[in-house]
């Protein structure tokens with residue numbers, strides 16, 4: 001009989017192109033999956049029902065995939081610190097394998113579990129990277145330091161050869177009936193629904209859950225929109241991006257498979273122009289790696305501003321403004337459209353994420369950490385590294401030392417939603433209003449009142465001046481730092 005290896009899935013909910021799983025299969029044919037619904041995560045107050053719904057859908061699809069190849073995916077609902085080593089010991093597993101993660105919580109949890117496994121003489125696979133194309137130690141500056149700026153990171157990152165997709169799990173052996181009983185006695189349960197876990201989401205998902213749906217979406221994107229990505233990616237009314245972010249977040253798709261698809265697209269492209277479009281999408285994949293490396297190298301990012309200037313910034317406490325921002329009722333059409341898109345869909349276009357993040361921090365002078373948390377409460381793709389990176393970038397509090405970025409909502413709308421299509425789609429009361437009003441935001445008070453649309457809660461010019469003044473004061477109070 002073969003040795004049992006438990007493969008612990010976390011953010012790699014697939015059996016294809018999964019490095020840790022392929023390594024497990026190369027050691028034994030008896031590979032059984034396990035996923036632990038972790039109360040330490042599910043009981044936090046920044047968990048989006050849409051995200052849990054997508055995750056449960058991915059787990060359902062994964063259970064089916066395991067059954068197709070002859071094995072099982074076990075589900076636990078318990079603290080993994082105890083549950084994983086206990087299950088492994090009860091099943092007399094030879095080893096537990098998993099893929100490494102970058103988040104502070106995961107790193108501490110995994111080290112504790114390694115100690116527990118070691119104590120029981122159960123093997124484990126350490127430092128196996130799967131979700132990023134290059135692991136953090138691979139991409140370092142000439143002085144062997146982690147990068148804090150994207151452009152040199154990108155130059156180094158793109159110069160390195162990328163791994164090919166690894167083998168899909170096949171012909172595996174599962175637990176015997178007796179072992180399945182032992183698993184049950186040690187916490188294995190039927191997969192609950194998101195509703196069972198207390199998360200209600202009854203609307204459609206921007207991306208169907210599971211590996212097959214993610215691969216289909218990748219194919220659709222790399223057959224068409226990728227060839228115009230650079231030109232179209234900034235227009236929120238256009239379906240010009242991949243919408244693969246939730247699949248990336250939960251690993252419903254392998255990053256090497258994605259990379260290979262971009263190389264094939266490059267091969268199929270006939271002009272320099274299309275190559276530039278594909279290259280631009282590859283750069284987004286690199287941004288994803290960049291922020292994950294940043295979180296791994298500088299875990300303090302998760303706690304707040306990275307730059308000294310913003311560490312003690314006098315953010316204002318204004319519950320009324322914050323609520324208006326959350327609900328899409330600021331009276332700034334492009335900001336409101338974006339917030340309503342996220343509240344409705346659980347996804348927001350990248351251009352709009354930047355606009356609303358700038359508005360919260362530079363116009364409402366509200367602490368970016370509140371916005372970061374609200375995004376996590378709403379996004380299907382909510383991910384600590386990417387979300388924190390996006391918020392730190394928008395709040396000018398991150399590693400990137402560029403001068404202050406302040407987005408003017410009107411210029412953004414005029415440039416990126418020139419016909420007001422996106423605004424009309426999401427702010428229904430403005431549907432029949434003149435485009436000029438929508439994109440400049442200069443809607444006469446009487447017209448606002450007539451359709452029940454709020455008056456602007458603040459004046460952009462005044463607020464950004466105030467922000468700059470406060471910023472300057474902070475800089476002067478820390479003369480040697482920027």
Ligand SMILES: Cc1cc2nc3c(=O)[nH]c(=O)nc-3n(C[C@H](O)[C@H](O)[C@H](O)COP(=O)(O)OP(=O)(O)OC[C@H]3O[C@@H](n4cnc5c(N)ncnc54)[C@H](O)[C@@H]3O)c2cc1C
Nearest residue numbers: 241242243244245284288350353381382383386387390391
């Ligand atoms: C304030 C703010 C918060 C954000 N929060 C998140 C988040 O919680 N989760 C998340 O996945 N992305 C986040 N992003 C990044 C980006 O907005 C989304 O990844 C993107 O909109 C997802 O849509 P897509 O899959 O169609 O992207 P595409 O344009 O098709 O890009 C492909 C993939 O590249 C990655 N990517 C693209 N842009 C970025 C970026 N700036 N940073 C990191 N990765 C990127 C994503 O995985 C994305 O799916 C945030 C950006 C900002 C400005």
